Amino acid sequence: MTAREPTPGGMAVLDATRREHRAARTAQRRFLLAARLGIVVVALVGWELASGTLIRSFYVSSPSAIAETLVEWITSGELFYHGAFTVTAAFLGYVLGSVAAVLIAWPLAMLRTAYRIAEPYFLVAYSIPAVAMGPVFILWFGIGMTPKVLIAAYFVFFIVFINTVAGFQQVPSGLLDVTRVMGASRRAQLRTVLLPSALPFVLAALRITLPAAMIGAVTGEFISSNRGLGYLTRAAAASYSTAGVLAGVLCLSVIVLLMNLLLRPLGHALRWRPDVDVGHGAEVR
Amino acid sequence: MTVAAAAPDTGRAAAVLASTAAADRRRTQAERAVLWAGTAAFGVAILLFWQFGLGHLVNPRYVSDPATIAARLVELAAEGEILRHVGVTIGEAALGFVIGSTLGLASAFALAQTRRGYAVFEPFLVGFYSIPKIALAPLFILWFGLGTAPKIIMAALLVYFVVFVNTATGIREVQPGLLQVCRVLGASRRDLLLKVTLPSAAPAIVASVRITVTRAIEGALLSEFVASTQGLGYLVARASREFDIATVFAGIVIIAAVVMAANGLLRLLQARLAPWHGGRIHG
8 A cells, every 4th residue: 555645725724723723832841830830939929028017027038139138248258158069068978979889789798698687787877867867976976077978978878778679689590591502601691691680780779879969968057057058048948038048048948959951961861771770879969 | 160079089089298398398497497507507617716816817996896896885885875876876866867858759749740740840850860969068057057957968969869769750750641541530620630640650759768877777877977966977987087997886786787677667558558569779
């Protein structure tokens, strides 16, 4: 059956339908944009007007006051000073935590008995809320950068550890048997079977743990510090500056959002393994 | 065809089978014994090293030792003070958990009723989701003081988003084919919700509710760290300020026990409510 040339009338109908379709989709997109913008504007204006009239501005501050605080922080360089500290601590903790997790999980996952012996202890350690370890790290390492890096690493470690182990354990044993029968050395097996099949799990964990590291660093700063966005937020709260607290929250949110965007390509890289879904411990607190 | 009909010497076959089964059982038993002994030995080794070795490597003031921590635990229990702290924290976490998960479920179902509504609100939810909730702790303390209210709200907030996101995802992942067939067969909106949407979203909901128990406890603890006058977080934070490392560790032991108990309870509940589900969730 050969495709018939559409008649001119048919073409016109086709074109019209297509145009209609496109128009509907643009209308839909415009509606969404308008609705979202509308919500933002109404919320901001309502907030600005209500603050100081309906509700005491001490409690809710106001968008203009927050913007003012932000501008002040930016011009005085405070934002950069504190932000750089927090981001550095989070990033170092992220690297430290994930490298340590992979280095410990990898050999442990290869030795089944050793893993099963150690497993209950890891589960116990995992069930200690990372937050609770904060004061211990502060006690051990003071209030500088080190404890924040370690708390961030602690937040990251278990998620990456558990996923790395899961990744190595779900390698189909059939593949291992077949490659062994075909004469693969242990190294060849590692390179061609084990690593490729465990990698998606590790990557998935790495994708979700950068924000976790950020939250770990901020937690450390909350408990005790003299620098960082967490400190800035807490100091604002201590001086009853609601605008300062909200500005700090805003900065932290933007950083976490940016981190999520930054790591999104990792998610795309995992498209071929849709079954990999790290739920456990994906703790964006 | 039965085994008895095919094999004339049934007795021998049965004996072989029995001996294989016995050998199998013995092997698994031996394996389990090795694992058990290994696990116990590992634990004892850690404790012994902590008790006798670690103090020589680092200043014992920093790491305390298991015997001191155990003594401190007994002391705390005897004072009765600890029960109050545990009760406060569990109460805050439990209330926050109930409030957060109820609101999460309700708002997810409400929003899922309208596709457009979900589309409009989605970016805001993503934005709120990425707020590090702990950063709000000082704000809650400004708003609600040093009592239990800010702790409950923090716990509820941590629970809310996880339950909301997972419920909304669960609802939207209902197979459209099922909904269409049921609608063709004359199901009302209520039927669709109760007989199709809810059962197919249930596993995700139950699993997300389960993992959020830990988060509720974390929320309560964190708020207690920031400012409080009672609770486990207060106990640990105060001990840490007083450089009383044994009490800090005793507090952490209690916290871990509470978390594990809550998790175990919820896992039992999950096995009852959604036994077909392994528990894969979006954090």
